[in-house]
Amino acid sequence: MKNSGKCPKCGGSRISTVPGKTGAYGSGPNIYVGMWAWSTAQVNRYVCLECGFVEHWVASPEDLGHIAERFESVAAEPPAPAPMAPPDDAPWAEANIDPNDPDADLKGP
Numbered sequence: 001m002k003n004s005g006k007c008p009k010c011g012g013s014r015i016s017t018v019p020g021k022t023g024a025y026g027s028g029p030n031i032y033v034g035m036w037a038w039s040t041a042q043v044n045r046y047v048c049l050e051c052g053f054v055e056h057w058v059a060s061p062e063d064l065g066h067i068a069e070r071f072e073s074v075a076a077e078p079p080a081p082a083p084m085a086p087p088d089d090a091p092w093a094e095a096n097i098d099p100n101d102p103d104a105d106l107k108g109p
């Protein structure tokens with residue numbers, strides 16, 4: 001939405017941006033990245049005026065590094081196992097049987 005100017009939910013193009021701020025006791029969308037009240041990463045919101053969908057974006061790329069230092073990363077999902085392929089020397093590999101052919105002899109020799 002921030003980059004495309006289009007809402008990913010409804011395709012609307014009426015988007016408003018709301019600058020992030022830090023309120024009392026840390027309220028607001030900004031993220032603390034240091035020890036002090038002013039050590040925050042600014043988080044701006046982009047609001048679709050057609051459907052109400054809201055996106056949050058950290059304003060400064062520099063702050064992404066601060067967030068990475070301070071907060072735990074989400075573990076990436078393990079890669080999906082590779083699909084199994086029959087070994088080249090499997091007896092059926094050379095039989096060239098079409099599994100969709102109802103007359104094919106799938107039982108083999």
Ligand SMILES: [Zn+2]
Pocket residue numbers: 007008009010011012048049050051052053
């Ligand atoms: Zn929308």
